[in-house]
Amino acid sequence: MTTRLSARAAIASVTDPGSFTELPAPQRDSPPDGPLAWSGYDDSRARAARRTGEEESVVTGTARIGGAEATLISFEFGFLGGSLGERTGDRLEAAYTHARTHRLPLVSLIATGGSRMQEGMLALTQLQRVARQCVLTRAAGVPQIAVLRDPTTGGGWATLGAGADVILALPGAQVGFAGSRVRPADADPAAYSAEGQYAAGHVDAVVPPVDLAGTVADWLRLLTPPSPAQPAPPPAALGDVQDVQEAQDGDGDGDDPIPPTGWDAVQQARHPDRPHAQAYLDAYFTLRLPLSGDRAGGTDPGMLCGFGLREGRPVAYAAQCGTATRPAGYRTAARVIRLADRLGIPVLTLVDTPGAANDTAAEHAGAGAAIADTFTAVAAASVPVTTLVIGEGGSGGALALAAPGNTWVTPDSYFSVIAPELAAAILKRPPEDAPATADQLRIRPQDLVALGVARGVVGPKPPGASA
Numbered sequence: 001m002t003t004r005l006s007a008r009a010a011i012a013s014v015t016d017p018g019s020f021t022e023l024p025a026p027q028r029d030s031p032p033d034g035p036l037a038w039s040g041y042d043d044s045r046a047r048a049a050r051r052t053g054e055e056e057s058v059v060t061g062t063a064r065i066g067g068a069e070a071t072l073i074s075f076e077f078g079f080l081g082g083s084l085g086e087r088t089g090d091r092l093e094a095a096y097t098h099a100r101t102h103r104l105p106l107v108s109l110i111a112t113g114g115s116r117m118q119e120g121m122l123a124l125t126q127l128q129r130v131a132r133q134c135v136l137t138r139a140a141g142v143p144q145i146a147v148l149r150d151p152t153t154g155g156g157w158a159t160l161g162a163g164a165d166v167i168l169a170l171p172g173a174q175v176g177f178a179g180s181r182v183r184p185a186d187a188d189p190a191a192y193s194a195e196g197q198y199a200a201g202h203v204d205a206v207v208p209p210v211d212l213a214g215t216v217a218d219w220l221r222l223l224t225p226p227s228p229a230q231p232a233p234p235p236a237a238l239g240d241v242q243d244v245q246e247a248q249d250g251d252g253d254g255d256d257p258i259p260p261t262g263w264d265a266v267q268q269a270r271h272p273d274r275p276h277a278q279a280y281l282d283a284y285f286t287l288r289l290p291l292s293g294d295r296a297g298g299t300d301p302g303m304l305c306g307f308g309l310r311e312g313r314p315v316a317y318a319a320q321c322g323t324a325t326r327p328a329g330y331r332t333a334a335r336v337i338r339l340a341d342r343l344g345i346p347v348l349t350l351v352d353t354p355g356a357a358n359d360t361a362a363e364h365a366g367a368g369a370a371i372a373d374t375f376t377a378v379a380a381a382s383v384p385v386t387t388l389v390i391g392e393g394g395s396g397g398a399l400a401l402a403a404p405g406n407t408w409v410t411p412d413s414y415f416s417v418i419a420p421e422l423a424a425a426i427l428k429r430p431p432e433d434a435p436a437t438a439d440q441l442r443i444r445p446q447d448l449v450a451l452g453v454a455r456g457v458v459g460p461k462p463p464g465a466s467a
Helices: 007-014 041-052 086-101 117-124 126-139 154-161 194-199 209-223 244-248 262-269 277-284 327-343 360-364 367-380 395-399 420-426 431-441 445-450
Strands: 058-065 068-075 106-112 144-153 166-169 287-291 303-310 313-320 347-353 385-394 407-409 414-416
Touching: 007 058, 007 068, 007 106, 007 209, 058 086, 058 209, 068 086, 068 209, 086 106, 086 117, 086 126, 106 154, 117 126, 126 144, 126 154, 144 154, 144 209, 166 194, 166 209, 209 287, 209 303, 209 313, 262 385, 262 414, 262 420, 262 431, 277 303, 277 313, 277 347, 277 385, 287 327, 303 327, 313 327, 327 347, 327 367, 347 395, 367 395, 385 395, 395 414, 407 445, 420 431
Parallel strands: 068 106, 106 144, 144 166, 313 347, 347 385, 385 407, 385 414
Antiparallel strands: 058 068, 287 303, 303 313
């Protein structure tokens, strides 16, 4: 069980001291004991008010977090279990409206048991109000960050929580649509925890309380870009490859020393000591925070996604790590690209995969649909997308992340319509013909430039320059 802070203590735990200003609460006249005339409801509300010092289950206002101004929503679990009623909905709607009007990021500190049964269906319909406000705020390009406290269940999780752009959770918090008193008796409690939701791809990070303020502040830096969005420059090559200029001429005559043959390109890209995505991201960004999961029950450790700071400007990234990319990886990448597009943040993609996962589990998980979704996200993006192929570029599973007209390659990479070994097999050639087939496919970095598939071959960074 985590420590359950009051609404105002939760606000104080993440905001700059003395910066919180409460928003005025909308006024609503209600009949005695509420819309259902639920006997004792007014008394219950009065006791909750005396116990917590609050008039409702949420406190809203504005504050600075790490110096950045934001709109705050904080739930008071001590007030009828942080439940949502009509007056709660009024306050939530006013907070969302304030965030959009003043172009302030919205940070929700959630601790709720769900809809307030003493108000019946009128309480439940508040979820529709919240959902609409979430949609309007998303359409306005205003970022939404949710912090899942203990507990976050019911409609609060299914709207403010799961509907946010970035979802953080405190360790040990109960998180799930079903509250502890209504879930099946034999249910696995781990499935209803912050850690379980993170493992299933529904939460981006589980953050210890001591790190929460700094993490939220960093996310506010990463999600509020200057305008307009400028293309992210391709990272410098990290591999130990010489004579890059020769590879850049792209004359396709077979004389370029890097690499001399298509099969050499394949071997370089598959070398176990070649730099991978983690090294490129570490060299490129001064600050980097991950987004995890596809919001559909899946994660793929072979796809790194998130946002980072590059020379003080935010850049979103989706990076393959050299493994066969799974459907959850593609869906996570598409989610990040669409979020960056809504917020006006440029995107960097790193291509490095032998291809999409093609096992039975991948097919059951919707591999084709997930790849199509990534193609669509890249094609529809209005912000600049920059791609660097850093290793293997295996067929459509790699191309899904590639930016048309702004794809670059490293000297130790290749890009192919199909792996040379598979091409040889399809053509009914013996396995030893794979190297010759690789030459026919023209998959070397310089070939890709000559064919117009890539803009150029990137070289190593000059001494003293940023990556």
